[in-house]
Amino acid sequence: MKLDLSLYDKIFENRVRLQIMSVLAANEEYDFNSLKELLDVTDGNLASNLKTLEKEEYISVEKSFVDRKPNTRYKRTAKGLKAFENHLVALENLIKQQYK
């Protein structure tokens, strides 16, 4: 069987980006600080990976203020969810492939 890699998404080769997308697939929305605590990454690392996902239109960003502190919330887009699901299928196929 020829290995089909069309579903595999290079964007998700980065660990943090795959983790962000997992969280946003499971939740309506998540804010920056909660993501940071959950994934245990630095501000800069998280911000740059969120930027990449935003540029790909995999996630959408909403900025607001809570008690005068900036509160940035992220949501998955339909395109992002599709890409994430496809990527999971690709990983599963890779596993199946190796069984053969």
Added chain:
Amino acid sequence: MEQKDLFRELGQIRSLMEKSSKFVSISGLSGVLIGCYALIGTILGYYVLHRPQSVAALFGENPNKPFLFLTIAVLILLSSLLTGWLMARKKARKNKQSVWNITSKSLLFAVSIPLLTGGILSLLFLAQGYYHLIAAMLLIFYGLALAAGSIYTFAEVKWLGILEISLGLIGLCFPDKGLLLWGLGFGVLHIIYGFIVYKKYES
């Protein structure tokens, strides 16, 4: 990528999706403890209501029964909340999570709507003199709160909620057995639930 790496990767994605959307720091042991408090409270309540002569040494010949009963109930409630919170905090620290995070907030919000409704309704019933319905009704609303909150925590909580609701509905048919109902609902069911969660996730 090696096959076991792929398995690990998928496993981590799964656990992250769980961890990000569910508050799993509720301690099973705290459920057992809270159940024990409730049983002690039920026994105390029974003596105050039905055997006043046995507590006369402590509270005088003519204790103010409703006041004593309410005091016991509030003390049990406060110690249960404190126990639940402290043990959740301990468990969260062990998992390197904070107890006050996005999932615990969602859980509290979901739980608070049925609980507040039940609480206010009970006060209104109290004011109207429908005392005999309150025990069963609080149990029903507590069960509704658990069922509502269960999407943000262990699946077992949903079943605990359904059992509490059923017990409350049965209790409405036996309005004079309110105390027994609380002993079963807040005591026995919590102990069983806590034990199951402890066995399944903590030991």
